[in-house]
Amino acid sequence: MTMTDVAFYLLSGFAIWTGWRVFRVDSMIRATFLLLLSFTSVGLIGLLLSASYLGAATIFMMAVEMMVMGLFMVMFMMNPAGLNPMMMVHQHRLSIVAGLLIFAAMTGAVLLTPLPSDPVAADRPVLRDLGIELLGDSMLIFETAGVTLLATMLGAVVLSSRRGRFGPTDAGSVPPGLSAGGPPAGRQPKGGGSHGGHGGHGGHGGQGGKGAHDGHGGGGSHGGHGKNGGDGNHGGHGG
Amino acid sequence: MENTIQILLLTALSLGAVMALQRLGGLSDAPGVTAPQAAPFIGGAAPGTHAWQRFHVRYYTMTLLFVAFEMEMMFMYPWAVVFVEEGIKALVEMGMFLAILTIGIIYGWREGIFAWE
Amino acid sequence: MSLIVGLPALLALLLIGLWAAAALDTAIGRLIVGRPVGMAATDPLRAVVADYLRQRTDTEAPDHLNWLLAPGYYFLLAVVGLALVPFAPDQSLIALDTSVVLWGAAEAVVVVAVFLHGWSPNAPFPLIGAYRYVAIGLPVMLLSMFVLIAASIPAQSLDLRAVVESQRGLWNVIRQPLGLPLFLAVVMSLTLRGPFDYADSADLAGGTSAEDGGPRWIAWQTARAAMLVAACAIAATAFLGGYLGPVLPGWLWLSLKTLAVMVAVVLLTHLVPRMPVAQMLTLIWIVLLPIAFLDLLIAGLGAL
């Protein structure tokens, strides 16, 4: 085994271990930055295998994205720091089966596909090739990516910014009912309905003064939490 | 290859040194940290709750704009390498690209996303 | 460069740089107050030893591991940055053809390290400092990317070694005059200083380091000074021609230029106030970012 092999196995092992730890820790911040460590290891493997731009760019992008993800995770999750232990996974049996199936499928694809053997010369200027490609045949794709990213920006601003040139964007909005035609869900807007558009909050009910912090989301479901539908599979299972 | 192994080595050395600095330092005969010592410093008063909370980030819209913008910046690295070769064509192409994205920034600014929500 | 020669050289440069950073900060501070400089060269050392001999404190229920690791990450990023800097033609500790990108990645991880440092103590001031820093640390990174990409254009490479060689005729600081000033802002943000110190500021009783005492305090301040050395060395490399210069050996030129950038940064730290964070955010996106565009345009037109 050469040093490169040793480094490869070390980094791969670390990437897998940190990836697994993401689902075993209680703190959202720990989970977020364990994922970053996992991605960083993958980026370093990229560097190791002479993909120097891809490797460095992976670390770069993932650091930024995990940072932003961490902000949102803490914002919208109950018990974000994991002060009370909790399970980060749900539906164990289904997920174990699904995980094994996907693992088998992907491993099978890797092992059974006849991969082409087309080694690139070590001194090939890959970065230059990429640049030529971006300015040549792929120029349209490149500019389309610009427009797509513009759409992303506009969409993000429209969806998440409350304040706008024409007043609060949620003025007069009412959350949908829990049943068809039912009364609006969630906390009732106070004072003229200037903020209504945040739903749920069902999981933790009342907040009755400093001493009475019990009874929050003890069971498995904290179905409400309307702001973060996508994160709904974390949390729960407090006791 | 070699550079990755060097980075790994530097990682081990740096993390090891700084962690050792923190763990080995300090009074050997100091008493353990007591409860009043461990309370967070807010000027002499005592807080009621933990500081960790669903922290209300005031600039979240900006972070979304930032992520999109940053994604785009990744195209600029290979572009910089071939700029001299491609000349005016590269300049125009990147000018177009940046112009498109600048629209996003100006729009966000007009919507007030750089202020504290 | 082989590790056996390079590592001790790096270590020596870093230690001298750390000491110079601390002494400069003290000396320039005293000069501005109008007091004698006195023992500015050894006073920081005394403070370090004193803190090293004091009790390690903790807060209630902190994130112990991340609190311990955060200064380590910060220091590591500084070391990696310094290892990317060429000392002489074709001589840098880490020989990488995309060192500009890797430095960008290190800048991105700095935001993570500072955030973790503020998050971990589970105390209000560090927490506010951490979150506020992310707001500024992220967009400032765009400035860094723009000016470093501009510096790479004449080199036709993302390798800092090539960037230095491309300045044989004319330094980038003259060719692209907007690059260095913008990068100084980046340096101040990376090292939590003066007008860009949104993490460890006075209005938060020290922000992310408000709960750091004894050895923790030294570890964080050391990492901060190391980052100052590394970021200034990168600035000297990308804009001031790095090791290029007549008569004196290359590494000495590099050190002198790094020192010059450090003096500029420390002066700015002391002389410029910090504006509220929302104003700074607008300033970065609406004023500094277009200036960075302009820098890129100047670099592009110059290279045509």
Add this chain to the structure above:
Amino acid sequence: MGMSWARAFAASGPPPVFAAIGAGGLQRAEELHGTLRLQRSPRQAAILLVLGEIAPDLLPFLQRLHDHLPHPRATIWHRATPPGDWTDPVQATADGLERTLTDLWRSILSGDRASEPDFLPDKPPNEWRGVGPHGQGGKGMMGGTPYGRPMAMTDDDLRDGLSLDAYSAPFGPFLPMLPPGLILDLTLQGDVIQSATATRPPCPQPGSDDRPGDAIARLMRVMDMPALALRRTRDGLPPAMGIAMLRRAIPDGLGRARDGTDVRDRLDRWRDKDAPQADDGTRLSDLLPGLEWHEAMIVLNSFQPDRIRAICARSGPEGGDEDDKDGNRDAPAHAPPDHGGHQHHDMTGPAA
């Protein structure tokens, strides 16, 4: 007992000091900034310098602050009388302060003087060890008192309407960036202030009002220009260039009091050495809610000691309700934090 060379070397430097300022100590603190190594947080200090008389109601806070300092630590009383039950207090005379400080620093480093023990009992705010299913004092997701404290709970927000956690805590009375003696009950969401009441006004600082140079210096220190804050030109003010930079960094219209002046106007009055302004009935609820932390600290440091004392005195928990009649609709009608926030409506709440 001799000291090891490391201790002797450390003892030859200036001691790290945290200043707890009481009544009449502010002006002296301003002078000491130039000569002592004043730290921002007690975690980085070895010596607690009590500067000015500490009112009896502030004594428990002083004790809690004292316990934050890492060992070895000591306390010095300067222009202050230690309470009778303070064991072996060290007092420093007006001109002997530096001498006393260095001697004390030397003796606690060498071990000749034992480090001061805690005042407060080693007891967590709530008993948590072994409580609850995991033994960390918590219940369910958010309940209980994990590691001794409850978690913050959600509340409405006055800016963007996202009901995230509200952090309520009393800040002060010995924070270096707040007027000394002020205990400020803040409810924060993120770093934005939702509501502010002063449960205790700042200590009186006689003679500080006619020192505009000191006032500008305090503002400079909050905005991280500590060196320029110490420099004085012949007219007793920090350099004009520094003041101009400071002014530019302060947003226009920030911290408008009822008499219509904002922070910049007040800075201009100091610069021009105008007479201190008369009190105009401003309350903290006019100034702070809706401000981000840094802005709030700038605003609080833009008043002369007497004026901020008057503002805080009428912003107590009892007198905070009458601002609404001034048409100040943006001010939140929040209950003070001790009421535990407002009542949440959960899904079974009233429909209309």
